[in-house]
Amino acid sequence: SAVISQKPSRDICQRGTSLTIQCQVDSQVTMMFWYRQQPGQSLTLIATANQGSEATYESGFVIDKFPISRPNLTFSTLTVSNMSPEDSSIYLCSVSKDRADTQYFGPGTRLTVL
Amino acid sequence: AQSVSQHNHHVILSEAASLELGCNYSYGGTVNLFWYVQYPGQHLQLLLKYFSGDPLVKGIKGFEAEFIKSKFSFNLRKPSVQWSDTAEYFCAVNGVLTGGGNKLTFGTGTQLKVEL
Numbered sequence: 001s002a003v004i005s006q007k008p009s010r011d012i013c014q015r016g017t018s019l020t021i022q023c024q025v026d027s028q029v030t031m032m033f034w035y036r037q038q039p040g041q042s043l044t045l046i047a048t049a050n051q052g053s054e055a056t057y058e059s060g061f062v063i064d065k066f067p068i069s070r071p072n073l074t075f076s077t078l079t080v081s082n083m084s085p086e087d088s089s090i091y092l093c094s095v096s097k098d099r100a101d102t103q104y105f106g107p108g109t110r111l112t113v114l
Numbered sequence: 115a116q117s118v119s120q121h122n123h124h125v126i127l128s129e130a131a132s133l134e135l136g137c138n139y140s141y142g143g144t145v146n147l148f149w150y151v152q153y154p155g156q157h158l159q160l161l162l163k164y165f166s167g168d169p170l171v172k173g174i175k176g177f178e179a180e181f182i183k184s185k186f187s188f189n190l191r192k193p194s195v196q197w198s199d200t201a202e203y204f205c206a207v208n209g210v211l212t213g214g215g216n217k218l219t220f221g222t223g224t225q226l227k228v229e230l
Contacts, residue, residue, distance in 0.1 A: 033218075042221060042222045092157075099216035099217075101146075102160060102163055103218055105150075105158040108158075
């Protein structure tokens with residue numbers, strides 16, 4: 001399986017600011033995804049990061065709040081914009097060969113918004 | 115829409131006890147099924163998966179799961195747990211969506227604590 005790293009591993013941010021999270025994979029992958037895991041809850045898919053085109057967002061998530069970039073097959077970023085305390089979560093990226101295949105997860109970014 | 119239910123949110127067992135964690139899903143089509151584990155302080159890891167074939171699948175660390183299509187279930191089992199199995203366990207379902215594409219949906223997780 002691929003080795004996935006995320007930066008930062010954790011951050012504490014002020015309300016109204018933005019944070020960009022990076023996801024780096026050690027090999028080229030077709031699919032990259034971004035998830036959110038709110039305190040005490042399960043993982044929820046935010047969007048699929050598409051290489052060379054706009055991300056595909058799930059219901060309840062919008063590009064203005066969570067802009068995503070994927071400039072190549074090994075790297076993606078997720079920005080959490082205009083943050084509020086409700087955005088405090090763990091944000092994870094995952095990768096897979098295709099949508100039906102096994103997804104492997106990064107270590108996550110623990111975000112606290114004050 | 116597909117959904118996943120994990121019946122036990124918290125389970126406490128003594129070492130050497132047997133484990134069974136329930137997972138049921140709601141979806142009418144073909145699915146791929148997964149169990150992921152998250153050990154304390156570590157990231158989410160794949161424990162085992164079912165795509166097709168033998169409905170009894172074996173994973174790492176002595177875990178196994180059985181897919182029972184008629185019951186829409188994919189329960190996780192281990193005959194004898196160890197203290198090091200203390201972790202959170204997530205069941206996940208990947209089904210083909212109407213209009214194409216797939217989506218991985220997670221259950222709410224089961225926190226397992228194994229006591230010495």
